[in-house]
Amino acid sequence: MTRTLVDPHSVPAELRPYLQELVHRTHSVCGPHLVSVIAVGSVALGDYRHGRSDTDVTVVVDGALPGRALPGLATALAHPALPCPAAGLELVVYDEDFAARPSGAAGYLLDLNSGPSLPGKVSLDPAQSSAFWYVIDRSVAHQAGRVLYGSPAREVIAEPARADVLAALRASVREHSTGAGHLADNRVLNGCRSVQFCRTGRWQAKRRAAQAVAASEERFRPLVNAALRSYERPSRTAAAALPTADVRAFLAWVAERVDETAV
Template identity: 85%
Template sequence: MTRTLVDPYSVPDELRPYLQEVVHRTHALYGSHLVSVIAVGSVALGDYRHGRSDVDVTVVVDGALPGRARPGRVLPELAAALAHPALPCPATGLELVVYDRDFAARPSGEAGYLLDINTGPLLPERASLDPSQSPAFWYVIDRSVARQAGRVLYGRPAREVIAEPARADVLRALRASVREHSAGEGHLADNRVLNGCRSVQFCRTGRWQAKRRAAEAVAAAEERFRPLLHAALHSYERPSRTAATTLPANDVQGFLAWVAERVDESVDADRSG
C-alpha cells in the first residue's frame, strides 16, 4: 500500500497531501489491480488556480477481479472513501473518473466509465456507475488530455494505458462542449469563453493548451474578440469563483458562435481531406 506520488513535485503544493491520500485510499481498495492514477485537467496542463480550479483525476483499474473485489462492488466503497468532507478537498472540487483498463486502452467516443465522482466544497455531490447518465463529450476530452499531458500520480504512464480518441470523436466532443457552454447553465461566463479558446486552439494545433495560454493566443490573432478575452482572463485570475466578474452576455454568445464555426470548419476539413 502506498502513500507516495510518483513525482510529488509535478503537482501544486496545495494539492500534494490530498492527492497522496487519494492514491492511498484508491490503492487500499484495489491493491495490485490499480493500474494508474493520473492527474488531468488544469493540473496536467500546468494551469491549476487554487481557489478557482477543480482537481481532475483519471483512475485505470484491472476489471478482471475475483469475487468481492469486482469493480462493481469496490466502486461504491471508493466513492465513500473519497467523499468530501470525510476526505476534505482543498480545491473547489474533485472530479474523478474510473475506467477499466481494456476500455481505456482502445480509442472510443463513448463515456465508458465505471465510476464518475464529483465531490468537494463547491461541487454538487455525484457518484454515477452508469455512463449512459452523462454526456460523453466530457470524458472524451479528458481522455485526450490525459493521453497528451496526463501527470502520473501512481502506476503506469498515461500514454501506456489511455488511447487517444479518434480526432473525429474529439471534434464531435468539442462541438458538444461548445453547445453546453453556449447554453450557459451552471458555467461561469469567463470559463465558457476560455473553454472556447481551448477548443479553437485544439482545432488549429491538434494539441491541448492551458485555458489562459489558449485565450492569449486567440486574442493575439483575433482583434475583434480581444476586449472580451482580456476581460475573461482578468475575471479568471481573480482569487475565487465567487469573485468572477460578469461578462456581456451577447458578446459571450457571439464568441461561442464563432468558436462553433471554427470547430465545424475543422470537421469539414477532415472529411474532405
C-alpha cells in the same frame, strides 16, 4: 509498487498532501487491481489556480476489480470524508481494456464529483452522462496526463479518434452556449482552448489558449481579456459577469471554427 506519489513535484504544492492521500485511499480500496492514477485537467496542463480550479483525476483499474469496490471508493474519496482543498474533485474510473482503445463513448465505471464548490455526483452508469466530457479528458490524459501512481498515461489511455474529439468539442461548445451551470469566464476560456486545439491539434492550458486567441482575434480581444481578468480572481464566487450577447457571439464563432476543422 509504492503507494506514494510518483513525482510529488509534478503537482502544485497546495495539492500534494491531498493527492498523496487520494492515491493511498484508492490503493487501499482497489488493491492489486489498481493500474494507474493520473492527474488531468489544469494540473496536467500546468495551469492550476488554487481556489478556482478543480482537481481532475483519472483512475484505471483492471477488469477483476469487484463492482462493489466502486461505491466504496466514492465514499472514501468524497468531500468532506477526504477534504478537498481545490474547488472540487472530478474523478473518473475506467476499466483498463476500455481505456486502452480509442472511443467516443463515456465508458466510465465510476464518475465522482465532490468538493466545496462542486455539486456532488456519484454515477456508476455512463449512459447518465454526456460523452463529450470524458472524450476530452481522455484526450488530455493521453497527451499530457501526469502519472501519480502506476503506469504512464500514454501506456494506459488511448488517444480518441480526431473525429470523436472534434465531435466532443462541438458538444462542449453547445453546452457552454446555454450558460447553464457555467461561469461566463470559464465558458470563454474553454472556447479558446477548443479553438487552439483545432489550430494545433494539441491541448493548451486555458489561459495560454486565451492569450493566443486574444492576440489573433481583435474582434474578441476585449471579451477574452475580460475573461482572463475574471479568472485571475481568487475564487469562483468572485468571478465577474460578462456581456451575455458577447459570450454567445464568441461561442458561435468557436463552433464555426470547430465545424471548419471537422470538414
